[in-house]
Amino acid sequence: MSGVERGRIAELMEREQSRFVAAHPESKRLHERGKESLLDGVPMNWMTRWPGAFPVFVATAEGAELTDVDGNSYADLCLGDTGAMTGHSPAPTVAAVQDRVARGITAMLPTEDAVHVGEEMKRRFGMPNWQFSLSATDANRFVVRIAREITGRPKILVHNHCYHGSVDETITTLVGGEVRPREGNVGAPVDPAETTRIVEINDLDALERELSHGDVACVLVEPALTNIGIVLAEDGYHERLRELTRETGTLLVIDETHTLCCGPGGYTAVAGLEPDFMTMGKSIGGGVPIGAYGFTEEVGRRVREHTVPVAADVGGVGGTLAGNALSLAAARATLAEVLTDEAFEHMIALGERFESAVAATIAEHSLPWSVTRLGCRAEYMFSPTPPRTGGEAAAALDEELDALLHLYMLNRGILLTPFHMMALMSPATTEAHVDRHSVAFAEAAAELTGA
Ligand SMILES: Cc1ncc(COP(=O)(O)O)c(C=O)c1O
Numbered sequence: 001m002s003g004v005e006r007g008r009i010a011e012l013m014e015r016e017q018s019r020f021v022a023a024h025p026e027s028k029r030l031h032e033r034g035k036e037s038l039l040d041g042v043p044m045n046w047m048t049r050w051p052g053a054f055p056v057f058v059a060t061a062e063g064a065e066l067t068d069v070d071g072n073s074y075a076d077l078c079l080g081d082t083g084a085m086t087g088h089s090p091a092p093t094v095a096a097v098q099d100r101v102a103r104g105i106t107a108m109l110p111t112e113d114a115v116h117v118g119e120e121m122k123r124r125f126g127m128p129n130w131q132f133s134l135s136a137t138d139a140n141r142f143v144v145r146i147a148r149e150i151t152g153r154p155k156i157l158v159h160n161h162c163y164h165g166s167v168d169e170t171i172t173t174l175v176g177g178e179v180r181p182r183e184g185n186v187g188a189p190v191d192p193a194e195t196t197r198i199v200e201i202n203d204l205d206a207l208e209r210e211l212s213h214g215d216v217a218c219v220l221v222e223p224a225l226t227n228i229g230i231v232l233a234e235d236g237y238h239e240r241l242r243e244l245t246r247e248t249g250t251l252l253v254i255d256e257t258h259t260l261c262c263g264p265g266g267y268t269a270v271a272g273l274e275p276d277f278m279t280m281g282k283s284i285g286g287g288v289p290i291g292a293y294g295f296t297e298e299v300g301r302r303v304r305e306h307t308v309p310v311a312a313d314v315g316g317v318g319g320t321l322a323g324n325a326l327s328l329a330a331a332r333a334t335l336a337e338v339l340t341d342e343a344f345e346h347m348i349a350l351g352e353r354f355e356s357a358v359a360a361t362i363a364e365h366s367l368p369w370s371v372t373r374l375g376c377r378a379e380y381m382f383s384p385t386p387p388r389t390g391g392e393a394a395a396a397l398d399e400e401l402d403a404l405l406h407l408y409m410l411n412r413g414i415l416l417t418p419f420h421m422m423a424l425m426s427p428a429t430t431e432a433h434v435d436r437h438s439v440a441f442a443e444a445a446a447e448l449t450g451a
Pocket residue numbers: 081135136137138140163164165166222227255256257258281282
């Protein structure tokens with residue numbers, strides 16, 4: 001489907017693997033040593049999914065650049081898969097963290113920073129009530145529990161090929177129209193068919209059908225898919241989603257963790273969405289762990305009605321370090337001084353530059369590929385037109401080509417988000433960083449097509 005000959009991919013892969021191994025002796029040594037104490041030599045198993053015979057070990061990362069332990073430097077378009085969308089270690093966040101770290105990191109009590117962050121989240125996202133967790137996963141997990149509690153309904157509904165973190169109810173896909181555990185789902189507590197309904201994004205008939213059962217507590221969706229490649233919502237999709245959720249008494253949760261790339265108020269602000277809950281995490285702490293969920297006055301009223309004060313600490317929503325002083329100091333500085341309106345203008349312009357260079361190369365080499373952009377995030381996919389659904393996006397994946405292109409870029413000083421061909425811009429990213437990718441992408445296209 002990707003229009004590239006398999007033999008050519010294998011040939012180039014062999015060459016790029018040799019080049020990688022030769023340039024990373026210290027990473028290789030650390031990986032071997034790591035295997036003595038860490039599963040697969042890495043602190044978290046999915047880090048082995050980077051292409052290359054072993055993972056690259058990081059020495060330092062600053063702004064939009066990263067240097068590995070062998071002294072190779074990279075234009076970082078992965079940015080910790082959005083955890084570092086602010087650029088690495090932005091100065092205002094570092095200063096706030098340094099100040100807070102010497103004055104108490106976590107105390108299970110609120111700080112003044114929490115109030116500032118709450119006020120800023122309310123201003124940006126329009127939600128009047130905010131709570132904080134340590135990750136976007138937890139924000140989603142807590143919201144799913146709350147939605148079930150206040151509606152008294154057992155199920156949630158998600159998009160096919162969604163990703164919302166390691167939330168049990170969401171690690172599922174449609175297989176032949178049936179809800180099944182997603183491939184690789186580790187130790188599912190129950191069959192996801194018991195907890196989850198799934199529809200393809202942009203399939204309004206399926207959405208109407210699945211909500212008509214009246215057993216869905218909440219729809220939990222990214223406003224555009226970003227984790228199986230980017231799949232945009234078609235015109236009218238969000239309007240109808242909101243109508244159908246309201247008609248069926250279903251709560252609507254918009255997960256903005258990645259779509260915050262659309263602007264300071266995320267996709268929700270750009271498109272004027274009216275969710276009942278919003279969730280996010282990753283970038284709002286400038287790299288310091290934090291997650292957040294916001295909700296409307298009406299939801300707040302229902303939450304209070306259902307809260308059992310003496311058991312609020314053991315009810316399944318919370319965490320000892322959630323809302324800690326350090327995370328909130330980092331978020332206050334990041335929101336006020338790093339993820340500003342001006343920063344987004346710069347980042348989105350770079351996203352456009354990336355997109356147009358990739359589109360030009362695809363056209364020049366008549367490759368059956370496409371490129372899609374969402375604010376300052378862009379992605380190329382191995383299908384001639386952008387996929388309309390998660391299923392179509394999954395069908396367009398080409399693991400061999402994907403691995404080759406990631407390695408090809410890495411060997412030329414560019415990091416792309418692993419698992420798919422996604423690039424993200426930070427306030428510290430420059431045109432030169434984008435152009436480094438554009439040149440390497442044109443070189444790769446020429447080599448792949450024998451031009
Ligand atoms: C849309 C979305 N929501 C939630 C998460 C979970 O974030 P975390 O792994 O930081 O908990 C992710 C992670 O990629 C995500 O893409």
